[in-house]
Amino acid sequence: MSRKEEGLRRSVTPWGSYSWGYADVGADIFVALGLVFGAAAGASNVAFLFAGLVYVCVGLAYTELASAYPVAGGGQYFVMRGLGDMLGFVAGWAVLLDFTIDITLFAWGCIGYLSHLPVLHVLDASANPAVHFAVVFAAIAALALLNVVGVRESTAFNGMVSALDVVSETSILFFGFLFAFRPELLVHSMQTGWPSSFQLMNGISLAIISFVGLESISHAAEETNRPASIIPRTSIALILTILIFALAYSNLALGMQPWHAIPAGSGGHVHDFWRFLGFPENQDKAVAVMASNIPYFGALAALYVPVLGAILLLISSNSGVFGSSRIAYSMSQFKLLPAIFERVHQKYKTPVISIVTFCGLAVIELIFAALQGNAGYEFLGDLYAFGAAASYTLVFVALIALRLKDPLTPRKFKIPWNIPMRFRGERVEFPVVGVIGFAGIFAILIFVLYTHHIGRIAGPSWLLLGIIIFTVYRKSKGLPVFGSQPRNWSADQVGILKNAGELELMDELVEKLKTRQREREGPPA
Amino acid sequence: MSRRVRSRTYARFKLFNALLFIVLGVFIIAQMAHAIGARFEAVSGYVLGAALVALGIFRLRGAVKARGE
Numbered sequence: 325m326s327r328k329e330e331g332l333r334r335s336v337t338p339w340g341s342y343s344w345g346y347a348d349v350g351a352d353i354f355v356a357l358g359l360v361f362g363a364a365a366g367a368s369n370v371a372f373l374f375a376g377l378v379y380v381c382v383g384l385a386y387t388e389l390a391s392a393y394p395v396a397g398g399g400q401y402f403v404m405r406g407l408g409d410m411l412g413f414v415a416g417w418a419v420l421l422d423f424t425i426d427i428t429l430f431a432w433g434c435i436g437y438l439s440h441l442p443v444l445h446v447l448d449a450s451a452n453p454a455v456h457f458a459v460v461f462a463a464i465a466a467l468a469l470l471n472v473v474g475v476r477e478s479t480a481f482n483g484m485v486s487a488l489d490v491v492s493e494t495s496i497l498f499f500g501f502l503f504a505f506r507p508e509l510l511v512h513s514m515q516t517g518w519p520s521s522f523q524l525m526n527g528i529s530l531a532i533i534s535f536v537g538l539e540s541i542s543h544a545a546e547e548t549n550r551p552a553s554i555i556p557r558t559s560i561a562l563i564l565t566i567l568i569f570a571l572a573y574s575n576l577a578l579g580m581q582p583w584h585a586i587p588a589g590s591g592g593h594v595h596d597f598w599r600f601l602g603f604p605e606n607q608d609k610a611v612a613v614m615a616s617n618i619p620y621f622g623a624l625a626a627l628y629v630p631v632l633g634a635i636l637l638l639i640s641s642n643s644g645v646f647g648s649s650r651i652a653y654s655m656s657q658f659k660l661l662p663a664i665f666e667r668v669h670q671k672y673k674t675p676v677i678s679i680v681t682f683c684g685l686a687v688i689e690l691i692f693a694a695l696q697g698n699a700g701y702e703f704l705g706d707l708y709a710f711g712a713a714a715s716y717t718l719v720f721v722a723l724i725a726l727r728l729k730d731p732l733t734p735r736k737f738k739i740p741w742n743i744p745m746r747f748r749g750e751r752v753e754f755p756v757v758g759v760i761g762f763a764g765i766f767a768i769l770i771f772v773l774y775t776h777h778i779g780r781i782a783g784p785s786w787l788l789l790g791i792i793i794f795t796v797y798r799k800s801k802g803l804p805v806f807g808s809q810p811r812n813w814s815a816d817q818v819g820i821l822k823n824a825g826e827l828e829l830m831d832e833l834v835e836k837l838k839t840r841q842r843e844r845e846g847p848p849a
Numbered sequence: 850m851s852r853r854v855r856s857r858t859y860a861r862f863k864l865f866n867a868l869l870f871i872v873l874g875v876f877i878i879a880q881m882a883h884a885i886g887a888r889f890e891a892v893s894g895y896v897l898g899a900a901l902v903a904l905g906i907f908r909l910r911g912a913v914k915a916r917g918e
Binding site: 373376507 | 869883891907
């Protein structure tokens with residue numbers, strides 16, 4: 325029995341599907357908030373707004389694609405199906421970069437949040453970089469080991485942590501706006517702290533990292549029964565929740581009158597609260613710093629937000645380990661990566677080669693980040709932004725291509741605002757939101773390349789390395805490098821819908837395929 | 850559907866949750882409109898308020914639909 329057949333049971337409930345996505349994407353704001361304030365200063369809320377609107381388009385695209393094609397490959401599968409093997413590989417390879425960064429960045433953030441607790445201040449990256457490095461390394465090694473022996477985060481545990489976090493973040497938002505928010509201060513902060521265009525672009529490109537992880541929608545789709553009905557419901561709630569938290573935190577921080585004079589112990593210099601949040605030493609624990617400075621509520625929040633944040637970040641880091649092995653597995657099944665990534669451990673039946681390879685890469689990234697000193701966290705954020713922007717850009721192109729090339733696949737959820745037209749003799753609907761989303765995410769990709777000195781070199785180098793590996797592998801197997809392997813996508817789609825329990829949609833597709841066949845053959849003589 | 854999801858307590862919780870989001874959204878929009886008005890600095894706040902209201906309505910519709918089933 326293959327690992328896929330063994331492991332992927334369709335047992336995830338709507339809440340399970342929501343919490344799965346939330347544990348992935350919801351953790352991002354814990355990482356992004358401080359980084360964006362460090363870059364975009366008084367325009368951080370505008371940076372989050374721009375990235376958030378693009379993210380809504382990305383989220384809608386993933387919702388449509390994941391409910392129409394409920395397979396775990398996610399962006400890589402959509403792009404391969406819409407644009408061919410080569411670009412499918414590029415999208416998957418960019419996602420793999422993101423997953424490996426995810427492992428390091430979120431493990432780093434997890435330890436950062438824990439260090440906000442007075443008893444664990446020894447773990448602080450600025451105060452004790454060597455200790456911090458050792459503990460992050462140990463966390464990555466432990467996650468790798470757990471994944472090799474096959475211990476997976478349980479959906480129930482994810483659900484509990486997600487529920488606690490939604491309540492916690494809503495409380496921060498509620499008490500923050502009630503006790504500490506001053507709209508006049510927001511205006512003042514935006515006017516006095518408005519950044520240069522370069523900084524704003526940098527901030528926007530970092531803000532997109534608070535919306536990374538939509539691959540989890542596809543992963544959940546593969547394990548959800550009747551995904552075409554469930555996924556749109558849970559995804560839309562997820563998209564709105566994440567957007568709300570990102571906008572709420574950024575507006576709150578800019579207009580927040582903190583409990584105590586800020587900052588304590590900074591050589592007597594008083595700073596605006598939002599500037600304090602963006603300091604390198606606060607970037608890896610910004611949400612905890614903010615929550616603990618809300619009047620009254622802060623006393624309680626200081627005790628539990630660091631712990632809750634750390635748990636959520638650890639789950640997200642683990643999803644990087646799990647997700648990278650799953651994407652690599654999917655890519656090797658489609659002959660985009662060597663078959664070695666499909667190999668499973670004899671005893672534990674887990675993809676040990678993939679896990680060790682990508683956790684190893686995560687450790688290399690950790691070493692490079694640690695060498696940057698105080699800028700290490702930002703270094704990881706740069707790379708994370710590049711991978712996300714690159715893969716999301718291709719997903720939009722795939723969305724448009726699939727609307728044109730595969731109009732027969734039933735789409736129970738369709739992004740609004742479509743232009744009906746004919747393409748190669750078939751009625752299709754051209755997605756206007758797809759074009760808007762593409763323009764937005766492509767702009768962010770340009771911002772990443774323009775403003776991130778390291779991302780500009782390391783990101784494209786990663787893609788180049790991947791293309792070399794892909795070319796060598798495909799040539800060695802006698803497979804086309806620029807072309808695609810012949811596949812019967814229609815038959816595959818029927819199988820996918822059947823496997824998903826979407827039998828009505830399967831019948832609808834079969835009927836449409838028969839009608840098209842009859843039309844092509846013409847009337848009987 | 851699990852028993853928990855069908856329970857009256859859960860339905861009430863969802864309803865409370867939906868109304869809380871709507872009230873919060875309206876509060877933020879009103880606060881922004883009162884203090885800042887139609888200025889660029891308030892745009893992000895208005896979008897936040899609108900998103901809260903939208904999520905509240907989305908959850909309210911879900912709760913009503915679940916009750917109907």
